[in-house]
Structure formats: structure tokens, C-alpha cells
Amino acid sequence: MADVYLQAVLSGLMIGGVYALVAVGLTLIFGVMDIINFAHGEFLMFGMYAAVFGSILLGIDPYISALICLPVFFAIGWATHAGLIRHVVGKGHAIQILLTLGLSLTMQALAQFLFSADFQSLNLSYSAATFDLSGARVSYPRLAAFLISMALCAGLWVFLQRTDTGKALRACAEEHEGSLAVGIDLDRMYKIAFGLGIACVAVAGVVMTPFFYVAPVVGPGFTLVAFVVVVLGGLGNIPGAVFGGLVIGVIESLAALLMPAPSLKHLAVYVLFVLVLLFRPQGLFGRA
Amino acid sequence: MSRIIKSLSLAAGVALSFSALSGVAAFAADDVKVGILLPLSGSVAPIGINNRRGHELAIDEINAAGGIKSLGGAKLVMVDGDTQGKTNVGISEVEKLGEQGVVAIMGAYQSNVTFPTTQIAERLRIPYIDPVAIADSITEGRGFKYTFKVSPKASWYARDQIQFLITASTAAGEPVKSVVLMHEDTLFGNASSDGQEHFAKENGLEILANISYPKDTPDMTSTVAQIKEMNPDAVVLVSYINDAVLITKTMRELGVDIPIVGTSAGHIDPAYIANLGDAANYTFTVGEWNPDIKKDGAAEIAARFLEKFGIPMNGHAAETYMSTMVLREALEKAGSSDREAVAAALRDTKICGDANLLPYDCIEFAADGQSPQANLVILQIIDGTYKTVWPASIAAADAIWPVPGWAAR
Numbered sequence: 001m002a003d004v005y006l007q008a009v010l011s012g013l014m015i016g017g018v019y020a021l022v023a024v025g026l027t028l029i030f031g032v033m034d035i036i037n038f039a040h041g042e043f044l045m046f047g048m049y050a051a052v053f054g055s056i057l058l059g060i061d062p063y064i065s066a067l068i069c070l071p072v073f074f075a076i077g078w079a080t081h082a083g084l085i086r087h088v089v090g091k092g093h094a095i096q097i098l099l100t101l102g103l104s105l106t107m108q109a110l111a112q113f114l115f116s117a118d119f120q121s122l123n124l125s126y127s128a129a130t131f132d133l134s135g136a137r138v139s140y141p142r143l144a145a146f147l148i149s150m151a152l153c154a155g156l157w158v159f160l161q162r163t164d165t166g167k168a169l170r171a172c173a174e175e176h177e178g179s180l181a182v183g184i185d186l187d188r189m190y191k192i193a194f195g196l197g198i199a200c201v202a203v204a205g206v207v208m209t210p211f212f213y214v215a216p217v218v219g220p221g222f223t224l225v226a227f228v229v230v231v232l233g234g235l236g237n238i239p240g241a242v243f244g245g246l247v248i249g250v251i252e253s254l255a256a257l258l259m260p261a262p263s264l265k266h267l268a269v270y271v272l273f274v275l276v277l278l279f280r281p282q283g284l285f286g287r288a
Numbered sequence: 289m290s291r292i293i294k295s296l297s298l299a300a301g302v303a304l305s306f307s308a309l310s311g312v313a314a315f316a317a318d319d320v321k322v323g324i325l326l327p328l329s330g331s332v333a334p335i336g337i338n339n340r341r342g343h344e345l346a347i348d349e350i351n352a353a354g355g356i357k358s359l360g361g362a363k364l365v366m367v368d369g370d371t372q373g374k375t376n377v378g379i380s381e382v383e384k385l386g387e388q389g390v391v392a393i394m395g396a397y398q399s400n401v402t403f404p405t406t407q408i409a410e411r412l413r414i415p416y417i418d419p420v421a422i423a424d425s426i427t428e429g430r431g432f433k434y435t436f437k438v439s440p441k442a443s444w445y446a447r448d449q450i451q452f453l454i455t456a457s458t459a460a461g462e463p464v465k466s467v468v469l470m471h472e473d474t475l476f477g478n479a480s481s482d483g484q485e486h487f488a489k490e491n492g493l494e495i496l497a498n499i500s501y502p503k504d505t506p507d508m509t510s511t512v513a514q515i516k517e518m519n520p521d522a523v524v525l526v527s528y529i530n531d532a533v534l535i536t537k538t539m540r541e542l543g544v545d546i547p548i549v550g551t552s553a554g555h556i557d558p559a560y561i562a563n564l565g566d567a568a569n570y571t572f573t574v575g576e577w578n579p580d581i582k583k584d585g586a587a588e589i590a591a592r593f594l595e596k597f598g599i600p601m602n603g604h605a606a607e608t609y610m611s612t613m614v615l616r617e618a619l620e621k622a623g624s625s626d627r628e629a630v631a632a633a634l635r636d637t638k639i640c641g642d643a644n645l646l647p648y649d650c651i652e653f654a655a656d657g658q659s660p661q662a663n664l665v666i667l668q669i670i671d672g673t674y675k676t677v678w679p680a681s682i683a684a685a686d687a688i689w690p691v692p693g694w695a696a697r
Binding site: 018127137139212222262 | 473499501502504505507508514516517529530537541565
């Protein structure tokens with residue numbers, strides 16, 4: 001029986017790594033721009049479609065797609081900000097939610113129109129490759145998704161700590177007017193933040209394609225998980241989002257074992273969500 | 289302005305009623321009108337349209353072979369009633385079809401539409417053949433005289449699954465003793481699982497767990513690991529396509545060497561094979577029908593279907609095709625297109641052997657309107673195609689049981 005728990009913790013950690021990358025994108029956008037991106041999961045979905053069709057039509061391996069998608073989706077995020085999001089920065093939350101929610105629905109409908117409602121999945125030679133870790137099976141594609149996600153989170157962290165642009169982004173997150181006063185181009189920072197956030201979530205989608213399916217409706221589930229992760233870790237807090245992602249992954253996985261039925265595993269996650277909101281609304285890592 | 293609109297709509301109304309009249313007049317005097325009640329628009333339209341193809345092929349063949357001989361070679365003519373997948377629309381369509389003088393109605397694919405529309409047909413005394421809708425309640429405890437249900441009951445899916453499990457494993461010398469039941473957590477999964485639990489218990493199988501799961505979850509590893517730990521002799525699944533594929537993939541990852549028995553839906557979707565490739569092999573699923581069943585003419589009918597419509601014939605199409613043949617038999621016997629005479633003839637209709645395209649011996653109707661011998665088939669994916677492996681009387685291949693382990697594939 002111990003093996004089953006080890007298996008649950010390991011697979012929870014690995015999917016949690018992907019949740020973390022999704023959430024990091026969301027929390028970065030929120031931290032810098034004060035906007036909650038309800039269309040976050042849809043960018044993940046488009047990342048997955050890019051990898052699936054890249055593999056089926058052009059024979060590009062998903063891990064190479066990940067490299068290509070990073071700049072491409074950064075540009076898409078940049079353009080989305082320039083075309084749409086820019087108009088609601090600093091406006092009321094209601095209009096921001098309406099815009100991103102509308103974008104989410106539009107993207108779902110567009111995906112259904114372009115790719116049909118059928119789900120697609122890749123069947124790669126290494127899809128089922130596993131190795132044994134003291135009684136538990138570790139899947140190589142899941143491990144790869146975990147490692148790539150963690151590497152990107154770490155890379156983003158270093159970028160924010162060490163580079164001038166990163167420091168400017170953090171300054172924006174701290175204090176908008178102050179940043180303006182010292183000559184930071186806020187609009188450019190917003191575009192970078194949105195581009196980075198979208199690039200993160202798209203790559204999270206890409207690295208899942210070797211073991212997960214894509215369909216036009218796949219996004220909202222991930223957006224919801226990312227909200228919980230972000231709240232758990234503290235809004236705008238990147239290490240918090242990474243930690244939160246891993247915690248949620250493991251809780252989901254263990255809850256599937258411990259709850260009376262796996263269909264209740266989401267319940268455990270949302271109960272935790274409510275508890276955090278009640279007792280530590282600033283999140284585990286947030287400042288009060 | 290409003291007067292213009294009024295006169296315009298009046299003109300349109302007149303034009304419409306003329307076209308309706310001319311539509312009626314287009315039928316030759318001795319044509320027999322058959323009502324086809326199906327969702328032809330709306331979200332389930334693709335399935336309704338496919339059901340209609342079975343009727344269409346059968347009617348074309350009947351007419352090409354000289355129509356209804358006892359009625360002087362009268363041709364069958366389809367009159368469509370589009371339910372749009374909605375109960376209330378279905379009800380008014382039945383009334384409309386009744387006024388248009390159809391001899392019988394066939395439909396309506398969805399159980400929730402078939403249930404109330406059979407009630408209206410009963411009141412209007414129109415014979416109603418149900419080829420596809422499966423809900424037990426359509427023929428149970430209603431005492432209807434005009435409802436004729438060709439399709440098996442919903443609960444028989446589970447009955448036949450469990451029966452197959454026991455037969456196949458006993459034949460292989462390792463009778464199944466324990467099962468894990470696992471189902472997606474919406475109405476379809478829950479209802480099917482209740483039936484499976486009932487029949488598994490009735491047959492003395494030990495149910496190690498009855499697990500419900502959310503169908504859109506990205507990771508099922510811990511649940512599958514738990515099943516591996518329990519090590520049942522078989523796992524009986526009720527899944528849609530996404531989760532069916534994910535579970536099989538996860539079982540391969542974790543090296544879970546337990547036979548999978550699916551419940552139609554996801555496991556019978558060609559996408560299951562398309563998405564899993566070789567990993568789909570050896571999966572079992574219950575199904576309504578398969579072109580390879582051992583019935584003379586089945587393969588030819590499936591080939592004609594494929595040629596006419598460009599897509600393979602599935603179980604629904606076979607059921608609608610055969611239901612149309614049932615109606616022909618009744619018309620021949622009645623020698624009349626009077627509804628009462630046709631209903632009486634349907635009650636006495638019996639089509640057996642190769643003349644019955646469906647996977648059992650005789651179609652006939654019990655007092656409650658149910659076809660009592662109706663059953664399901666079990667298919668196994670062998671070399672990337674669905675093969676009928678049960679019941680033995682019509683099986684195209686022997687079931688591969690025990691299923692080879694992942695390492696041995």
C-alpha cells in the first residue's frame with residue numbers, strides 16, 4: 001500500500017509542476033498589471049493545439065515545439081495586450097473580467113471552429129516510457145513536463161531578480177506611480193509581463209501534450225486550478241505560485257486515494273481554497 | 289408599415305400552405321408514408337442524421353425491390369419530423385406526422401424524447417417503433433399497445449457485460465472472481481454503474497471498489513495505481529472518449545495488466561483506436577452491433593451503407609435499418625396501410641435468423657412492446673479493429689482472454 005502513496009505523491013508533484021508554471025504566468029500578469037486573466041487556460045489550449053498539429057502535420061517533436069512556442073506565444077501575448085488588454089488596464093475590475101472572460105469564450109469558439117470539438121492526442125513512441133523508482137512508476141514525459149516547468153519558473157525568477165527589465169517589472173508590481181516617476185515605460189512593461197505570462201502558460205500546455213489530450217474546452221479547468229494556486233501562494237508571488245502548484249498537485253492526487261471517490265478530489269482542493277481565503281487571505285507567502 | 293408586414297406575412301402564409309399542399313399531392317396515391325422522428329438539427333443532430341441513414345438505405349432497398357407487394361407494390365416514403373433534440377418539439381412533431389397520415393412513426397434516438405412521444409403516439413393510436421432509444425422505462429409498466437421497442441433495454445448492457453466476463457474467463461479456465469467498477473461521475477456513468485453493480489453481485493462477483501471519477505481530470509495516476517494495488521480480475525469502465533484514452537495510457541504507464549471492459553461510448557469511438565494506436569488492442573467493449581457479425585448479408589448491407597453514404601455503418605444505423613425492415617414485414621402481413629391493422633401485424637411479427645441483421649435470433653414483440661431477445665455484443669480490439677467476440681452464436685473471432693501483459697505486447 002505504501003507504494004500507492006509514493007505513486008500518488010510522485011505523480012501529484014509532476015502534474016503540480018505544470019500547475020505551477022500555469023499559475024506563475026497568471027500571478028505575473030496579476031502582480032504587474034492588476035488584471036486577472038480569465039482567458040489564461042485558453043492560451044494553454046492553443047499551446048497544446050500548436051504542439052499537436054506541429055507533431056501531426058509537420059513532424060515536430062513537442063519538446064522542440066516548446067522552444068518555438070516560447071517566443072511565438074510571447075509575441076502573441078504582447079499583441080493581445082497591445083490590441084485588447086491595454087484598454088482596460090487601471091479600469092474597474094468588472095470591465096477587466098468581462099474582457100478576459102469574453103476573450104476566453106471567443107478563443108474556445110474559435111478553437112471549435114478551427115479544430116472541431118473532437119479531442120486530439122498524440123501517440124508518440126516515448127508516450128508510455130517509464131522507469132521504476134522504489135516501487136513507483138515514473139513516466140518520462142511527465143517527468144520532462146515537471147523539469148521543464150520548474151526550469152522555466154526558475155529562469156523567470158532569475159530574470160526578475162537579475163536583469164534591469166526584470167527589476168523594472170518588479171518595480172511596476174510594487175508601485176505604478178513610483179515606476180512612472182523614475183522613467184519606467186509602464187505600457188512596455190505591461191506588454192512584457194503579459195507576453196511572459198502567456199509564454200509560460202502556452203509552454204505548460206505544450207509539454208503536457210505527450211501524455212494529455214487537447215480539446216477546445218480543456219482550458220477553464222486549468223484556469224480554475226491556477227486561481228487556487230495563486231491565492232494559496234499569495235497574489236503576485238512567484239515562489240508562492242510554484243509552491244502552491246506543487247501542493248495542489250499532491251493534494252489532488254492524494255485526495256483521489258483518500259476521499260471516498262476520486263470524483264471528490266476537486267472538493268479537497270476547493271476546501272483548501274476556502275480555508276486559505278478565510279484564515280490567510282493574503283496567501284501562505286503573501287504579505288498582510 | 290405594420291399593414292405591409294401583415295399583408296406580407298399573410299402572403300407568406302398562403303404560399304407556405306400551398307407548398308405544403310403540393311408536397312402532399314406529390315405522393316402517388318398508393319405510397320405509404322412513414323414518419324421518421326429524429327433530431328435533425330441542434331446539438332445531437334449528427335447522431336440523428338446518422339440514424340436516418342439506416343432508414344433511408346432500407347427504404348431505398350425496399351422500393352427498389354418492388355415496394356410492399358401485398359399493397360400492389362406501394363412505395364415507402366419518408367416524412368421527416370425534426371425533434372431538434374427537444375421533448376416539446378418532438379411531441380408537436382408526432383401530432384404533425386399524425387395529421388400528415390403516416391402509417392407509423394420510427395424514432396426518436398434520445399430516450400428522454402422517445403418516452404413522452406410514445407405517449408402521444410399511444411393516444412393517437414399510431415404504431416411507434418423505437419429502434420435506438422434504450423431507457424428501460426419506455427416499455428416498463430406502461431401497458432402501451434402501439435409502442436414497439438427493437439433496441440435492448442439500458443440495463444441489459446450491464447447484464448451482457450457481466451455475462452461475457454464470466455463466459456469468456458471460464459472458457460479460458462480462469463473464472464473471473466473480482467472486479468473493479470469505475471465510471472465517470474455524470475448521469476451516464478452513475479446509471480450504468482448501478483446496473484453493473486447489480487449484475488456483478490447477482491453473479492457472485494466480488495466488487496473490490498466502485499469508483500467514480502471526474503472525466504476532465506488531467507491525471508488519473510493515483511486512481512489507476514490504487515486499482516493495480518487491488519489487483520482485480522477485470523476492470524469494468526464507463527467512460528467518455530477523453531477519459532477512456534487517458535485511463536488506458538495510464539494503465540500502460542503503470543504496467544497494469546488487467547483486462548479493460550468498456551461500456552460503449554468512449555471505448556467504441558473510433559477515436560479510441562486512432563489516439564492509442566497499438567495500446568488500444570485487447571480492450572473489450574459492449575456495443576450494439578458490428579459489421580463482422582456472423583449473419584448472412586450483414587457485411588453486404590454494411591458495404592452498401594458505406595458506398596451510399598461514405599461512412600461506416602454503426603450500431604444505430606443497423607438498428608434503424610432493421611426497424612424499417614420490421615415495418616415492411618408488418619405492412620406485407622397487414623396488406624393494408626391502416627394503422628390499426630399495421631399495429632396488429634407488428635404484434636405478430638417475428639423475424640428470425642439471417643433475416644434479422646441484429647445480433648440475436650428473433651425480433652418479436654412481447655405484450656409490453658419490448659423485443660425480448662434483444663441483446664448486446666462484446667467487441668474486442670484486435671490488430672486495430674473492432675471484432676465481435678460475444679455472443680458465440682454470431683462472434684467473428686474468439687475473445688483473447690487472458691489479455692497479454694503490457695510487457696509482452
